[in-house]
Amino acid sequence: METPLSQNILNNSEQVISIHGLYKSFGDLQVLKGIDFNLNKGENVAVLGKSGTGKSVLIKIIVGLLKPDLGEVLVFGKKIDKLNSTELNETRLRIGFSFQNSALYDSMNVYQNLAFPLTMNVKNLTKKDVDKAVSEALEAVGLTEKLNEMPSDLSGGQRKRIGIARTLILKPEIMLYDEPTSGLDPVTSAEINKLIIDVQKQYNTSSVIITHDLTCAKSTGNRIALLFDGRFLNVGSFEDVFDTDDEQVKGFYNYNFIQ
């Protein structure tokens, strides 16, 4: 059954990310072997796959941290690997990237972690503006009381939330989540899943969620893309993707939902 959100996405066909024939290798190891992928405005796509299949490489190419060997990666209609540094930074300001290990700056406290990207990118901000933006972002992830704590004092789930808050402070249009629930207990994972959906609604973001957690993919993704051996095996709704006799896909499903 189509939810109002997914109906809205189907009606809105504007593509914020469009990838054609993407190849990427590291030395002799071929990771991505001809990927085609689209992300529509306002939708969440969960990219599922085993470890080492190139899921994180895909989003690192999208944000320009890695360069493709071959193929075209369009973000907001621009070829990401052809942008000069100014254009690339302008594009990056519209993208939020949540790292697998949160990547919080461990020499800064929570406030400084959140204020840093803002003060470095937006000129002439008063202390009051920064304080307001920080508390708004912390409110969005439900951690207002952690303002003065150091990253080392936070739990895994709290670090993930602060990592997401740090990206939200720049009001991104695209969110890229790298393994948002990895290493977390089921209850905290469920909270992060809810947060991803809340961010989509509150900030009207389009998201790519890299995960090998089927529960995360099912609850956060409007579409699922199954990456196996450097290629997308299946793309569609959760039910469509797993309604198959393919042994690899069935094995992946059975491991996550013990049957």
Add this chain to the structure above:
Amino acid sequence: MIFANRTYIFSKKIDLYFTGVNDAYKFTSLFFKEAIKKPFHMRELVNQCFEVGLKSLALISLTGFIVGIVFTKQSRPSLEDFGATSWLPSLMGIAIVKALGPLVTALICAGKVGSSIGAELGSMKVTEQIDAMEVSAINPFKYLVVTRVLATTITIPVLVLYCSFVGLFGSYINIHSEETISIISFYQNAFKSISFLDVFTSVTKSVVYGFTIGIVGCYKGFNATQGTRGVGKAANQAVVLAMFLIFVEEIVIVQIANWIRYF
């Protein structure tokens, strides 16, 4: 098949060595490009100068003082043989200002500051903090590397001058314990034999050492791989390579200074 198997020009090790040299050259060139471009992170630069300078001060003071005392103690018997102990202040002035001050300070800073930069940036690299800066549209090279290299280049010459003064003071204490000499008279004698070229060479050396310590630490840290093991390796390599380069630079600069002196 789209990608052919990788082949090497000489062998894997030799190719990797030359690739490393090329990478280091590109890294250094990038520093000069980024250093003159806006924005300038002055607050971070001041913060790094504080980290490099003030935090090394105690160690430099102690080492400089001990070097001054020990070198004077060891030089005395040789000069006594010729009845020339009155030359001790001059000898110490030349030895400390021209050679010992810059070298001792540089080696201490290579160990303390170089390893700290290598480990800090290495840790930021392997925990994706540098990537996090990049995706937030912040230039990590400019924010992390340019500020640290400038800080070592500015601060280490100041530390060298300070170390030389403390070393000479140590020397004075030792001489004063055996002979009657005022501190003013000691410093006058010590500086009498030092020319402008000596001081200029000493400052030039310390600027080059400071730059070397900063750029090597940043390069090793920025290119750290393999998790926590890589962080340790980066810190270790930053110290070893910086010390090696400092000795090579010492030979080159002294040789150039001698050519200028006799020109």
